[in-house]
């Protein structure tokens with residue numbers, strides 16, 4: 506069988522699968538809201554939530570279809586090979602660069618949609634804080650950063666393949682895991698490009714957080730507040746960095762909307778993740794994922810026919826990565842996601858239990874309710890969606906578990 510036809514068929518199946526998920530998402534808006542989360546939204550906010558989700562899912566169908574059609578055309582008409590033909594044939598790095606450049610350029614088609622999503626939909630529901638200037642600056646920065654990241658990944662694949670041949674699978678997995686760790690490590694640096702961080706001011710919140718961390722022998726380098734309100738009204742909090750170099754980052758929107766005890770509850774939860782080494786476990790899972798990617802890369806690079814079918818005169822590292830990321834991996838990812846999301850949801854329950862243990866059960870519930878409200882979270886997603894792609898249990902499930910742990 507012609508491999509090109511096979512690729513195009515798989516690519517179409519993946520798009521249909523995503524379409525199906527989006528349709529389920531749209532329809533889940535009719536699901537009844539569970540009793541224990543009925544007070545999260547007042548009627549007006551609830552109606553707003555429904556139309557926000559309807560609009561987002563409908564729009565996701567549009568954007569994923571546009572992306573699909575553009576990519577399908579690039580693949581079907583061998584555009585990648587034609588574009589790469591404009592670059593020196595004998596230089597494999599430039600050949601790879603050509604493919605990534607075309608891929609990045611084709612993603613520019615999505616800018617008007619991204620504009621509509623940020624400046625029209627998010628604006629309509631009061632989330633958007635981006636100005637035209639920050640929007641365009643973000644687009645330029647994202648374009649450059651994604652090109653750099655794909656080139657780094659491609660460069661690693663190329664170097665490992667040239668140097669180690671069939672050892673590629675394992676070596677690629679190890680190097681990619683290191684790269685991911687590097688990105689996690691450099692995340693604070695990256696985010697400084699987009700946001701400002703200021704140390705948390707002295708006061709009740711800082712005292713309480715420090716007390717909580719000290720009591721559990723948990724060391725962090727700093728507690729910082731990020732100016733998230735510049736772009737969004739959604740709120741969040743997270744840890745970055747490793748070991749004793751961890752930094753706690755609080756969105757300024759979180760600090761403004763929650764009481765100090767609720768923020769402590771959210772942090773007792775984050776600390777629970779730390780105490781159970783959840784981040785480490787997640788790294789192991791992502792290593793497993795990288796092994797799968799390594800295996801796919803190995804298979805792809807060996808199959809010269811695949812490249813010939815798409816108009817190349819031989820193997821192209823960039824095109825190999827495009828095939829792996831948009832055709833091969835999306836085919837196996839849902840199965841892998843089923844496992845990792847199940848593990849992740851269990852870890853969330855355990856982290857919630859940690860907050861209960863610290864005596865913050867009720868504050869966690871009210872804090873999570875505020876977070877859900879601020880982020881206009883789905884309170885009644887379809888159970889199938891939760892199993893397939895939710896890394897966190899639903900708010901209702903979490904509240905049930907917290908109340909059970911409190912008894």
Ligand SMILES: [Zn+2]
Nearest residue numbers: 774778853856
């Ligand atoms: Zn968590």
